Amino acid sequence: MRAELHLDSLNSLAAVRNLGILAHVDAGKTTVTERILFTTGTIHKRGEVHDGTTVTDFDPQERDRGITIFAAAVSCVWDGHRVNLIDTPGHVDFTDEVERSLRVLDGAIAVFDAVAGVEPQSESVWRRADRHGVPRIAFVNKLDRAGAALDSAVESIRARLHPAPLVVQLPIGAEDAFTGVVDLVRMRALVWPDGGGTAVTGPVPDGLRPEAERRRRALEETVAALHPAALEEFCAPGGRVSDGTLRTVLRELTLTGEGVVVLCGSAYRNRGIEPLLDAVVAYLPSPLDVPAVRGTHQGAELRRAADPEGPFAALAFKVTATATGRLTHVRVYSGTIEKGDTVWDPATGRTERVARILRVMAGRHEPVGRAVAGDIVAVVGPKSARPGSTLCTPDAPLLLEPPVVPDPVVSVA
Numbered sequence: 001m002r003a004e005l006h007l008d009s010l011n012s013l014a015a016v017r018n019l020g021i022l023a024h025v026d027a028g029k030t031t032v033t034e035r036i037l038f039t040t041g042t043i044h045k046r047g048e049v050h051d052g053t054t055v056t057d058f059d060p061q062e063r064d065r066g067i068t069i070f071a072a073a074v075s076c077v078w079d080g081h082r083v084n085l086i087d088t089p090g091h092v093d094f095t096d097e098v099e100r101s102l103r104v105l106d107g108a109i110a111v112f113d114a115v116a117g118v119e120p121q122s123e124s125v126w127r128r129a130d131r132h133g134v135p136r137i138a139f140v141n142k143l144d145r146a147g148a149a150l151d152s153a154v155e156s157i158r159a160r161l162h163p164a165p166l167v168v169q170l171p172i173g174a175e176d177a178f179t180g181v182v183d184l185v186r187m188r189a190l191v192w193p194d195g196g197g198t199a200v201t202g203p204v205p206d207g208l209r210p211e212a213e214r215r216r217r218a219l220e221e222t223v224a225a226l227h228p229a230a231l232e233e234f235c236a237p238g239g240r241v242s243d244g245t246l247r248t249v250l251r252e253l254t255l256t257g258e259g260v261v262v263l264c265g266s267a268y269r270n271r272g273i274e275p276l277l278d279a280v281v282a283y284l285p286s287p288l289d290v291p292a293v294r295g296t297h298q299g300a301e302l303r304r305a306a307d308p309e310g311p312f313a314a315l316a317f318k319v320t321a322t323a324t325g326r327l328t329h330v331r332v333y334s335g336t337i338e339k340g341d342t343v344w345d346p347a348t349g350r351t352e353r354v355a356r357i358l359r360v361m362a363g364r365h366e367p368v369g370r371a372v373a374g375d376i377v378a379v380v381g382p383k384s385a386r387p388g389s390t391l392c393t394p395d396a397p398l399l400l401e402p403p404v405v406p407d408p409v410v411s412v413a
Protein backbone atom coordinates (compact mmCIF):
# COMPACT_ATOMS: atom_id res chain seq x y z
CA MET A 1 0.00 0.00 0.00
CA ARG A 2 2.83 2.40 0.77
CA ALA A 3 4.68 2.11 -2.53
CA GLU A 4 5.77 5.50 -3.84
CA LEU A 5 3.80 6.66 -6.84
CA HIS A 6 5.67 8.43 -9.59
CA LEU A 7 3.63 11.36 -10.67
CA ASP A 8 5.35 12.15 -13.90
CA SER A 9 2.74 11.19 -16.43
CA LEU A 10 -0.78 12.40 -17.01
CA ASN A 11 -1.95 8.88 -16.22
CA SER A 12 -0.62 9.06 -12.72
CA LEU A 13 -2.08 12.54 -12.25
CA ALA A 14 -5.46 10.88 -12.72
CA ALA A 15 -4.58 8.84 -9.63
CA VAL A 16 -4.21 11.87 -7.32
CA ARG A 17 -6.96 13.06 -4.99
CA ASN A 18 -6.40 16.36 -3.16
CA LEU A 19 -8.97 16.11 -0.50
CA GLY A 20 -10.28 18.04 2.47
CA ILE A 21 -12.48 16.92 5.31
CA LEU A 22 -15.12 19.48 6.19
CA ALA A 23 -17.21 19.28 9.31
CA HIS A 24 -18.80 20.96 12.25
CA VAL A 25 -16.67 20.72 15.39
CA ASP A 26 -17.23 17.33 17.06
CA ALA A 27 -18.79 15.64 14.02
CA GLY A 28 -15.73 13.39 13.94
CA LYS A 29 -13.38 14.91 11.38
CA THR A 30 -10.25 14.14 13.39
CA THR A 31 -11.37 10.56 14.04
CA VAL A 32 -12.24 10.04 10.35
CA THR A 33 -8.80 11.41 9.35
CA GLU A 34 -7.11 9.13 11.85
CA ARG A 35 -8.98 6.07 10.62
CA ILE A 36 -8.14 6.91 7.01
CA LEU A 37 -4.45 7.07 7.91
CA PHE A 38 -4.75 3.79 9.80
CA THR A 39 -6.75 2.02 7.07
CA THR A 40 -4.26 3.10 4.37
CA GLY A 41 -1.36 1.76 6.45
CA THR A 42 0.06 5.26 6.89
CA ILE A 43 0.01 4.90 10.67
CA HIS A 44 0.07 1.62 12.52
CA LYS A 45 -1.56 2.43 15.78
CA ARG A 46 -4.94 4.05 16.09
CA GLY A 47 -4.94 7.31 18.00
CA GLU A 48 -7.92 8.46 19.98
CA VAL A 49 -9.06 12.03 20.14
CA HIS A 50 -9.83 11.80 23.86
CA ASP A 51 -6.24 10.73 24.71
CA GLY A 52 -4.77 13.53 22.56
CA THR A 53 -2.81 11.03 20.47
CA THR A 54 -4.12 11.80 16.99
CA VAL A 55 -1.50 12.84 14.46
CA THR A 56 -3.46 15.60 12.76
CA ASP A 57 -4.05 17.50 15.98
CA PHE A 58 -0.34 17.91 16.65
CA ASP A 59 -0.43 21.31 18.25
CA PRO A 60 -0.55 21.19 22.08
CA GLN A 61 -3.00 24.10 22.21
CA GLU A 62 -5.21 22.22 19.81
CA ARG A 63 -5.02 19.03 21.84
CA ASP A 64 -5.94 20.95 24.96
CA ARG A 65 -8.92 22.59 23.36
CA GLY A 66 -10.01 19.46 21.56
CA ILE A 67 -10.65 21.30 18.31
CA THR A 68 -8.81 21.29 15.02
CA ILE A 69 -7.21 24.70 14.66
CA PHE A 70 -4.29 24.17 12.30
CA ALA A 71 -4.65 22.68 8.86
CA ALA A 72 -2.13 19.89 8.33
CA ALA A 73 -1.55 18.19 5.01
CA VAL A 74 -0.96 14.43 5.11
CA SER A 75 -0.33 12.12 2.20
CA CYS A 76 -1.44 8.48 1.96
CA VAL A 77 -2.05 5.80 -0.66
CA TRP A 78 -5.27 3.84 -1.32
CA ASP A 79 -5.89 1.40 -4.14
CA GLY A 80 -3.12 2.80 -6.36
CA HIS A 81 -4.18 6.40 -5.72
CA ARG A 82 -2.29 9.09 -3.83
CA VAL A 83 -4.66 10.79 -1.42
CA ASN A 84 -3.39 14.13 -0.10
CA LEU A 85 -5.51 15.02 2.89
CA ILE A 86 -5.65 18.68 3.76
CA ASP A 87 -7.16 19.05 7.18
CA THR A 88 -9.50 22.02 7.37
CA PRO A 89 -10.48 23.58 10.68
CA GLY A 90 -14.12 23.21 11.65
CA HIS A 91 -14.23 25.90 14.29
CA VAL A 92 -16.01 29.04 13.23
CA ASP A 93 -13.19 31.33 14.46
CA PHE A 94 -10.73 29.95 11.94
CA THR A 95 -12.57 30.56 8.72
CA ASP A 96 -9.61 32.24 6.97
CA GLU A 97 -7.77 29.02 7.28
CA VAL A 98 -10.79 27.10 5.96
CA GLU A 99 -10.86 29.53 3.04
CA ARG A 100 -7.20 28.98 2.21
CA SER A 101 -7.55 25.21 2.42
CA LEU A 102 -10.59 25.31 0.14
CA ARG A 103 -8.53 27.03 -2.54
CA VAL A 104 -6.17 24.09 -2.88
CA LEU A 105 -8.63 21.20 -2.62
CA ASP A 106 -10.06 19.36 -5.59
CA GLY A 107 -12.71 17.54 -3.57
CA ALA A 108 -13.95 17.03 -0.03
CA ILE A 109 -15.62 14.66 2.38
CA ALA A 110 -18.27 16.47 4.43
CA VAL A 111 -18.67 14.68 7.77
CA PHE A 112 -21.99 14.90 9.62
CA ASP A 113 -23.05 13.58 13.00
CA ALA A 114 -25.86 11.04 12.56
CA VAL A 115 -27.64 12.39 15.63
CA ALA A 116 -27.27 16.14 15.00
CA GLY A 117 -27.49 16.12 11.18
CA VAL A 118 -26.50 19.37 9.45
CA GLU A 119 -25.29 21.94 11.99
CA PRO A 120 -24.76 25.70 11.43
CA GLN A 121 -20.99 25.50 10.80
CA SER A 122 -21.46 22.64 8.36
CA GLU A 123 -23.82 24.90 6.46
CA SER A 124 -21.38 27.81 6.41
CA VAL A 125 -18.44 25.66 5.26
CA TRP A 126 -20.71 23.99 2.68
CA ARG A 127 -21.56 27.38 1.14
CA ARG A 128 -17.89 28.30 0.98
CA ALA A 129 -17.11 25.01 -0.73
CA ASP A 130 -19.93 25.78 -3.19
CA ARG A 131 -18.30 29.10 -4.05
CA HIS A 132 -14.97 27.40 -4.65
CA GLY A 133 -16.69 24.73 -6.75
CA VAL A 134 -15.33 21.89 -4.59
CA PRO A 135 -17.16 18.60 -5.34
CA ARG A 136 -18.15 16.71 -2.20
CA ILE A 137 -19.28 13.38 -0.87
CA ALA A 138 -20.99 13.09 2.53
CA PHE A 139 -20.14 10.73 5.38
CA VAL A 140 -22.82 10.43 8.05
CA ASN A 141 -20.72 9.45 11.06
CA LYS A 142 -21.51 8.14 14.57
CA LEU A 143 -24.14 5.63 13.44
CA ASP A 144 -23.31 3.70 16.62
CA ARG A 145 -24.67 6.52 18.83
CA ALA A 146 -28.03 6.30 20.58
CA GLY A 147 -30.52 8.27 18.50
CA ALA A 148 -28.45 8.02 15.28
CA ALA A 149 -30.66 8.07 12.21
CA LEU A 150 -29.28 8.06 8.68
CA ASP A 151 -32.61 9.04 7.12
CA SER A 152 -33.09 12.18 9.20
CA ALA A 153 -29.45 13.24 8.64
CA VAL A 154 -30.04 12.77 4.89
CA GLU A 155 -33.24 14.80 5.13
CA SER A 156 -31.34 17.65 6.81
CA ILE A 157 -28.75 17.55 3.98
CA ARG A 158 -31.56 17.83 1.44
CA ALA A 159 -33.41 20.59 3.31
CA ARG A 160 -30.48 22.75 4.44
CA LEU A 161 -27.74 22.20 1.87
CA HIS A 162 -29.94 21.56 -1.18
CA PRO A 163 -28.07 19.09 -3.36
CA ALA A 164 -29.96 15.88 -4.12
CA PRO A 165 -28.70 13.25 -1.64
CA LEU A 166 -27.61 10.09 -3.46
CA VAL A 167 -27.70 7.53 -0.68
CA VAL A 168 -25.53 4.58 -1.70
CA GLN A 169 -25.63 2.56 1.52
CA LEU A 170 -28.23 1.03 3.83
CA PRO A 171 -27.03 0.52 7.44
CA ILE A 172 -27.12 -3.01 8.86
CA GLY A 173 -28.23 -2.78 12.49
CA ALA A 174 -28.77 0.42 14.44
CA GLU A 175 -26.98 2.27 17.24
CA ASP A 176 -24.93 -0.13 19.35
CA ALA A 177 -25.84 -2.97 16.96
CA PHE A 178 -24.63 -1.12 13.83
CA THR A 179 -22.33 -3.66 12.23
CA GLY A 180 -22.19 -2.97 8.51
CA VAL A 181 -23.82 -1.59 5.40
CA VAL A 182 -25.48 -2.81 2.24
CA ASP A 183 -23.62 -1.29 -0.72
CA LEU A 184 -26.58 -0.29 -2.91
CA VAL A 185 -24.41 0.21 -6.02
CA ARG A 186 -22.94 -3.29 -6.07
CA MET A 187 -25.80 -4.86 -4.06
CA ARG A 188 -23.64 -6.61 -1.51
CA ALA A 189 -23.20 -6.51 2.24
CA LEU A 190 -20.10 -5.28 4.07
CA VAL A 191 -19.92 -6.31 7.70
CA TRP A 192 -17.15 -5.21 10.04
CA PRO A 193 -15.83 -7.49 12.74
CA ASP A 194 -15.75 -6.31 16.36
CA GLY A 195 -13.05 -3.67 16.62
CA GLY A 196 -13.62 -2.63 12.98
CA GLY A 197 -11.03 -2.97 10.23
CA THR A 198 -11.44 -4.92 7.02
CA ALA A 199 -15.04 -5.68 6.09
CA VAL A 200 -16.31 -9.17 5.38
CA THR A 201 -18.16 -8.99 2.06
CA GLY A 202 -21.21 -11.14 1.39
CA PRO A 203 -24.67 -11.26 -0.14
CA VAL A 204 -27.40 -8.88 1.06
CA PRO A 205 -29.06 -10.53 4.11
CA ASP A 206 -32.53 -11.91 3.22
CA GLY A 207 -34.26 -9.77 5.83
CA LEU A 208 -32.83 -6.57 4.29
CA ARG A 209 -33.31 -7.48 0.62
CA PRO A 210 -36.75 -5.82 0.06
CA GLU A 211 -35.55 -2.60 1.73
CA ALA A 212 -32.26 -2.67 -0.20
CA GLU A 213 -34.16 -3.18 -3.50
CA ARG A 214 -36.50 -0.32 -2.67
CA ARG A 215 -33.59 2.00 -1.87
CA ARG A 216 -31.68 0.98 -4.97
CA ARG A 217 -34.74 1.88 -7.09
CA ALA A 218 -35.06 5.21 -5.26
CA LEU A 219 -31.39 5.93 -6.01
CA GLU A 220 -31.87 5.06 -9.69
CA GLU A 221 -34.94 7.30 -9.88
CA THR A 222 -33.13 10.25 -8.28
CA VAL A 223 -30.22 9.78 -10.67
CA ALA A 224 -32.56 9.51 -13.68
CA ALA A 225 -34.39 12.69 -12.70
CA LEU A 226 -31.09 14.59 -12.49
CA HIS A 227 -29.45 12.97 -15.47
CA PRO A 228 -32.04 12.18 -18.15
CA ALA A 229 -29.43 10.46 -20.38
CA ALA A 230 -29.29 7.70 -17.78
CA LEU A 231 -32.99 7.07 -18.51
CA GLU A 232 -32.01 5.25 -21.69
CA GLU A 233 -30.35 2.64 -19.51
CA PHE A 234 -33.52 2.26 -17.44
CA CYS A 235 -35.49 1.58 -20.59
CA ALA A 236 -33.13 -1.22 -21.61
CA PRO A 237 -34.45 -4.81 -21.40
CA GLY A 238 -34.41 -5.93 -17.80
CA GLY A 239 -35.01 -2.36 -16.64
CA ARG A 240 -32.00 -2.10 -14.35
CA VAL A 241 -29.14 0.31 -14.79
CA SER A 242 -25.74 -1.42 -14.74
CA ASP A 243 -23.53 -0.84 -11.70
CA GLY A 244 -20.81 0.65 -13.91
CA THR A 245 -23.22 3.16 -15.48
CA LEU A 246 -24.59 4.05 -12.08
CA ARG A 247 -21.07 4.77 -10.80
CA THR A 248 -20.27 6.90 -13.86
CA VAL A 249 -23.45 8.95 -13.45
CA LEU A 250 -22.89 9.34 -9.69
CA ARG A 251 -19.43 10.71 -10.48
CA GLU A 252 -20.81 13.19 -13.01
CA LEU A 253 -23.43 14.40 -10.55
CA THR A 254 -20.75 14.79 -7.86
CA LEU A 255 -18.49 16.78 -10.18
CA THR A 256 -21.30 19.17 -11.16
CA GLY A 257 -22.49 19.48 -7.55
CA GLU A 258 -26.07 18.54 -8.50
CA GLY A 259 -25.98 15.57 -6.19
CA VAL A 260 -24.04 14.41 -3.17
CA VAL A 261 -23.19 10.75 -2.68
CA VAL A 262 -24.00 9.84 0.94
CA LEU A 263 -22.17 7.11 2.85
CA CYS A 264 -22.37 6.25 6.51
CA GLY A 265 -20.49 4.57 9.32
CA SER A 266 -18.85 4.91 12.67
CA ALA A 267 -15.34 6.29 12.54
CA TYR A 268 -14.91 5.64 16.24
CA ARG A 269 -15.56 1.93 15.71
CA ASN A 270 -13.63 1.99 12.44
CA ARG A 271 -16.67 0.94 10.41
CA GLY A 272 -17.26 2.44 7.00
CA ILE A 273 -13.80 3.85 6.24
CA GLU A 274 -12.86 1.47 3.39
CA PRO A 275 -16.00 2.21 1.34
CA LEU A 276 -15.45 5.90 2.08
CA LEU A 277 -11.95 5.68 0.56
CA ASP A 278 -13.34 3.70 -2.39
CA ALA A 279 -15.88 6.51 -2.92
CA VAL A 280 -13.10 9.14 -2.80
CA VAL A 281 -11.34 7.29 -5.63
CA ALA A 282 -14.56 6.61 -7.60
CA TYR A 283 -16.40 9.91 -7.32
CA LEU A 284 -14.08 12.78 -6.37
CA PRO A 285 -12.01 14.55 -9.05
CA SER A 286 -8.32 14.24 -9.85
CA PRO A 287 -6.36 17.44 -10.64
CA LEU A 288 -7.11 16.71 -14.32
CA ASP A 289 -10.87 16.99 -13.74
CA VAL A 290 -10.85 20.50 -12.31
CA PRO A 291 -10.78 23.73 -14.32
CA ALA A 292 -7.44 25.40 -15.07
CA VAL A 293 -6.44 27.80 -12.31
CA ARG A 294 -6.66 31.51 -13.16
CA GLY A 295 -4.07 34.19 -12.66
CA THR A 296 -2.97 37.55 -14.02
CA HIS A 297 0.19 39.16 -15.28
CA GLN A 298 0.40 42.87 -16.18
CA GLY A 299 -3.36 43.06 -16.53
CA ALA A 300 -3.64 40.01 -18.78
CA GLU A 301 -5.67 37.04 -17.59
CA LEU A 302 -3.80 33.74 -17.75
CA ARG A 303 -4.76 30.13 -17.10
CA ARG A 304 -2.66 27.21 -16.00
CA ALA A 305 -3.91 23.68 -16.59
CA ALA A 306 -2.62 20.69 -14.61
CA ASP A 307 0.22 19.96 -17.02
CA PRO A 308 3.58 18.69 -15.71
CA GLU A 309 5.21 20.08 -18.89
CA GLY A 310 3.68 23.57 -18.43
CA PRO A 311 5.34 26.59 -16.76
CA PHE A 312 5.74 26.14 -13.02
CA ALA A 313 3.04 27.78 -10.87
CA ALA A 314 2.14 26.95 -7.28
CA LEU A 315 0.15 28.48 -4.46
CA ALA A 316 1.43 28.56 -0.86
CA PHE A 317 -1.43 27.73 1.50
CA LYS A 318 0.32 27.26 4.80
CA VAL A 319 3.68 28.05 6.36
CA THR A 320 4.91 26.14 9.39
CA ALA A 321 8.02 26.42 11.51
CA THR A 322 9.33 22.93 12.30
CA ALA A 323 12.57 21.30 13.39
CA THR A 324 13.23 20.70 9.67
CA GLY A 325 13.04 24.46 9.06
CA ARG A 326 10.46 26.81 7.62
CA LEU A 327 8.08 24.70 5.53
CA THR A 328 6.00 26.36 2.85
CA HIS A 329 3.12 24.01 1.98
CA VAL A 330 2.22 24.45 -1.67
CA ARG A 331 -0.25 23.19 -4.21
CA VAL A 332 1.51 22.83 -7.57
CA TYR A 333 -0.94 23.77 -10.32
CA SER A 334 1.28 23.59 -13.37
CA GLY A 335 4.76 22.44 -14.36
CA THR A 336 7.40 20.61 -12.35
CA ILE A 337 9.71 21.76 -9.62
CA GLU A 338 13.00 20.05 -8.76
CA LYS A 339 15.22 20.36 -5.77
CA GLY A 340 17.65 23.25 -6.41
CA ASP A 341 15.29 25.16 -8.77
CA THR A 342 14.63 28.83 -8.22
CA VAL A 343 11.13 30.21 -7.88
CA TRP A 344 9.82 33.74 -8.15
CA ASP A 345 7.30 35.38 -5.85
CA PRO A 346 5.55 38.04 -7.95
CA ALA A 347 4.17 39.84 -4.88
CA THR A 348 7.64 40.53 -3.39
CA GLY A 349 9.68 40.30 -6.59
CA ARG A 350 12.04 37.91 -4.81
CA THR A 351 13.72 34.93 -6.41
CA GLU A 352 14.40 32.09 -3.99
CA ARG A 353 15.99 28.69 -4.18
CA VAL A 354 14.11 25.51 -3.30
CA ALA A 355 16.62 23.62 -1.15
CA ARG A 356 14.36 20.66 -0.41
CA ILE A 357 10.99 19.26 -1.39
CA LEU A 358 9.15 17.17 1.19
CA ARG A 359 6.07 15.02 1.09
CA VAL A 360 4.33 15.40 4.43
CA MET A 361 3.39 12.00 5.80
CA ALA A 362 1.82 11.39 9.20
CA GLY A 363 4.43 12.57 11.70
CA ARG A 364 7.35 12.54 9.24
CA HIS A 365 8.62 14.25 6.11
CA GLU A 366 9.76 12.26 3.12
CA PRO A 367 12.27 14.05 0.85
CA VAL A 368 11.31 13.88 -2.85
CA GLY A 369 13.41 14.99 -5.83
CA ARG A 370 10.59 16.83 -7.53
CA ALA A 371 6.91 17.65 -7.49
CA VAL A 372 4.61 18.02 -10.47
CA ALA A 373 1.32 19.70 -11.34
CA GLY A 374 -1.48 18.46 -9.14
CA ASP A 375 0.73 17.59 -6.17
CA ILE A 376 0.73 18.97 -2.64
CA VAL A 377 4.17 19.16 -0.99
CA ALA A 378 6.18 21.33 1.37
CA VAL A 379 9.25 23.24 0.17
CA VAL A 380 12.21 24.37 2.27
CA GLY A 381 14.18 27.41 1.10
CA PRO A 382 11.76 30.22 0.28
CA LYS A 383 11.78 32.67 3.18
CA SER A 384 9.28 35.29 2.12
CA ALA A 385 6.30 33.20 0.92
CA ARG A 386 3.16 33.50 3.02
CA PRO A 387 -0.16 31.70 2.87
CA GLY A 388 -1.73 32.97 -0.36
CA SER A 389 1.62 33.69 -2.11
CA THR A 390 2.18 32.55 -5.67
CA LEU A 391 5.45 30.81 -6.52
CA CYS A 392 6.20 30.58 -10.22
CA THR A 393 9.00 30.46 -12.73
CA PRO A 394 10.52 33.86 -13.55
CA ASP A 395 10.24 32.90 -17.26
CA ALA A 396 6.44 32.73 -17.12
CA PRO A 397 5.32 34.99 -14.29
CA LEU A 398 1.77 35.22 -13.00
CA LEU A 399 -0.09 36.06 -9.84
CA LEU A 400 -2.64 33.39 -8.98
CA GLU A 401 -6.14 34.61 -8.39
CA PRO A 402 -6.66 36.26 -4.99
CA PRO A 403 -8.94 34.41 -2.58
CA VAL A 404 -12.68 34.62 -2.96
CA VAL A 405 -14.04 37.20 -0.49
CA PRO A 406 -15.76 35.19 2.22
CA ASP A 407 -19.36 35.74 3.19
CA PRO A 408 -19.98 37.03 6.70
CA VAL A 409 -19.45 34.20 9.13
CA VAL A 410 -22.65 32.50 10.21
CA SER A 411 -22.82 32.70 13.97
CA VAL A 412 -23.46 29.58 15.93
CA ALA A 413 -25.98 29.39 18.71
Ligand code: GDP
Nearest residue numbers: 025026027028029030031049142145266267268
Ligand atom coordinates in the same frame (compact mmCIF):
# COMPACT_ATOMS: atom_id res chain seq x y z
P1 GDP B 1 -13.86 16.87 15.18
O1 GDP B 1 -14.04 17.99 16.16
O2 GDP B 1 -14.84 16.96 14.05
O3 GDP B 1 -12.45 16.68 14.72
O4 GDP B 1 -14.33 15.53 15.95
P2 GDP B 1 -13.48 14.43 16.69
O5 GDP B 1 -12.95 13.44 15.75
O6 GDP B 1 -12.55 15.11 17.64
O7 GDP B 1 -14.65 13.69 17.48
C1 GDP B 1 -15.41 14.35 18.49
C2 GDP B 1 -15.83 13.33 19.54
O8 GDP B 1 -16.72 12.39 18.93
C3 GDP B 1 -14.65 12.53 20.12
O9 GDP B 1 -14.90 12.30 21.48
C4 GDP B 1 -14.71 11.22 19.33
O10 GDP B 1 -14.19 10.13 20.06
C5 GDP B 1 -16.21 11.07 19.10
N1 GDP B 1 -16.50 10.30 17.88
C6 GDP B 1 -15.93 10.43 16.65
N2 GDP B 1 -16.46 9.54 15.79
C7 GDP B 1 -17.39 8.84 16.48
C8 GDP B 1 -18.27 7.76 16.14
O11 GDP B 1 -18.29 7.24 15.03
N3 GDP B 1 -19.11 7.33 17.14
C9 GDP B 1 -19.11 7.87 18.38
N4 GDP B 1 -19.96 7.35 19.25
N5 GDP B 1 -18.27 8.86 18.75
C10 GDP B 1 -17.43 9.34 17.81
